[in-house]
Amino acid sequence: MPKSARIDASAASAEDEVTRAVLRRVEESSEGRMRELMLSLTRHLHGFIREVEPSEAEWMAAIRFLTETGKKCDERRQEFILLSDTLGATMLIDAINNRKPEGATESSVLGPFYQEGAPAYDNGADLADAATGGERVLIAGRVIDLDGAAIAGAELDVWQTAPDALYAAQDASGDSFNLCGRLTTGADGRYWFYTRKPVSYTVPGDGPVGAMLSAAGRHNWRPAHIHFKLSASGYETLVTQLFTDDDPYLGSDAVFGVKDSLVVHYVATDDGLRLDHDFVMTAAS
């Protein structure tokens, strides 16, 4: 065997031995779910390293990136959630944890801008403060079950961007609920409210995740959408978003939240734009 082949063979065996040693250690010391998680993490992490063979400088850059991601987090900013979102991990976790039967409204992520305690409105209310610009829209529909039966008393918690592309949760005062509100369906399962057509917005691009997106040739835009969190006694809570069909970023959402069934069309009427949409909830198991 030539000398270079011997070096290759010996290096390959040392590389494999590291992985085997870690797996053995986990098998000897862990149990249950922790054991399962650590074994899989080891296999996938070592597999990733083996596949891309990072230089030591690249590995240090990766560690610096994660360090900076942690340092960017504070009370109002969660850079690790943004990292999870932009890698598609949040949507994958959402998909795995919210498997729904055919015909049920699909879920999407809650996102970072949900605020509990939005004001309760009667159907027909306008969720926008008087000074809010933008295109006024009427959103109306029913909340029903898989058989098409009305769900009475379902609560729709709604939040979205203002025309300046910001959520109320991003208001410096911290107590704005503009374009946020809770509505409740009547006996016929119907809901309706006025709001403003949502606009596209960017997820934060001034931190390490923004730098990662730029380096990977990606933008940080999300297509326009309205968030909904529906709850009703006896039904699974439904967290979802409705995406505007004429948005330029529909096919390249920075956080991969778009599903075809959640893309909606606003119809022009004499009274402004209108969107009719029914939500289908599944019974709690």
Ligand SMILES: [Fe+2]
């Ligand atoms: Fe959003």
